[in-house]
Amino acid sequence: MGTLIALEGLDGAGKRTLVDKLVSELTSAGVRVAVRTFPRYGASIHADLAAEALKGAHGDLAGSVNAMAVLFALDRGGAVAELTELLERHDIVLLDRYVASNAAYGAARLRQGPDGEFVEWVRELEFERLGLPRPALQMLLDVPVELARARALAREASDSTRELDAYERDSDLQTRTGAVYRGLAQQEWVSSWKRIDPDVDPAALAADLAQWI
Ligand SMILES: Nc1ncnc2c1ncn2[C@@H]1O[C@H](COP(=O)(O)OP(=O)(O)OP(=O)(O)O)[C@@H](O)[C@H]1O
Numbered sequence: 353m354g355t356l357i358a359l360e361g362l363d364g365a366g367k368r369t370l371v372d373k374l375v376s377e378l379t380s381a382g383v384r385v386a387v388r389t390f391p392r393y394g395a396s397i398h399a400d401l402a403a404e405a406l407k408g409a410h411g412d413l414a415g416s417v418n419a420m421a422v423l424f425a426l427d428r429g430g431a432v433a434e435l436t437e438l439l440e441r442h443d444i445v446l447l448d449r450y451v452a453s454n455a456a457y458g459a460a461r462l463r464q465g466p467d468g469e470f471v472e473w474v475r476e477l478e479f480e481r482l483g484l485p486r487p488a489l490q491m492l493l494d495v496p497v498e499l500a501r502a503r504a505l506a507r508e509a510s511d512s513t514r515e516l517d518a519y520e521r522d523s524d525l526q527t528r529t530g531a532v533y534r535g536l537a538q539q540e541w542v543s544s545w546k547r548i549d550p551d552v553d554p555a556a557l558a559a560d561l562a563q564w565i
């Protein structure tokens with residue numbers, strides 16, 4: 353049975369970039385690694401509806417914190433069988449965002465903290481009702497909000513398909529989300545957490561992750 357590891361962080365933090373480097377390092381070291389990214393755009397109606405809502409579609413859908421979180425949760429709920437199968441065939445299944453994204457962004461929108469009702473609601477909905485596998489390790493790519501924003505803006509300027517959505521445009525939301533994430537990491541929400549610096553060495557981190565197999 354493989355080890356489930358999730359990478360979390362703000363929009364533009366560099367998660368995708370780091371995941372790609374980790375896969376390259378782990379694969380070179382002979383580790384069987386699979387990657388999945390949430391939301392599953394193009395593969396899940398729930399993910400697509402959420403993305404469209406964050407770009408202004410579907411009336412007042414994006415205005416409801418719980419409705420948005422249910423969409424993200426149902427997207428993941430549809431991936432339970434695939435995750436289970438991937439874990440059977442790989443040493444590590446690395447996730448670019450997972451359940452903690454829902455907890456952190458939703459709590460931040462509601463101005464709640466990591467110990468608040470919303471975080472507990474997400475835990476119960478996703479791990480207990482939807483039966484999502486619990487990650488062995490959750491990593492927080494802890495990039496200052498200004499750096500994450502600069503990276504998201506640079507990406508938007510170079511790629512017309514990556515226009516900032518409502519969450520990305522809201523700098524205060526990103527700041528509060530960062531604070532909730534750090535609280536979740538500090539209290540080891542659901543499983544172990546590891547804080548990752550922006551200048552992390554991917555080779556060293558990959559070697560560390562291989563210890564979790
Ligand atoms: N270490 C880095 N140094 C410089 N630029 C970086 C670094 N990591 C990522 N970037 C750049 O920052 C932008 C955002 O990176 P990336 O897409 O990996 O972030 P992300 O956390 O996956 O974002 P999102 O959650 O919004 O999809 C990209 O243009 C990427 O090339």
Ligand SMILES: Cc1cn([C@H]2C[C@H](O)[C@@H](COP(=O)(O)O)O2)c(=O)[nH]c1=O
Pocket residue numbers: 363390391421424425449450451453454455457458519520
């Ligand atoms: C998976 C997930 C994501 N979010 C938030 C985080 C982002 O601001 C957007 C879209 O995600 P992307 O990585 O920029 O494509 O949605 C969330 O609130 N809950 C989730 O479960």
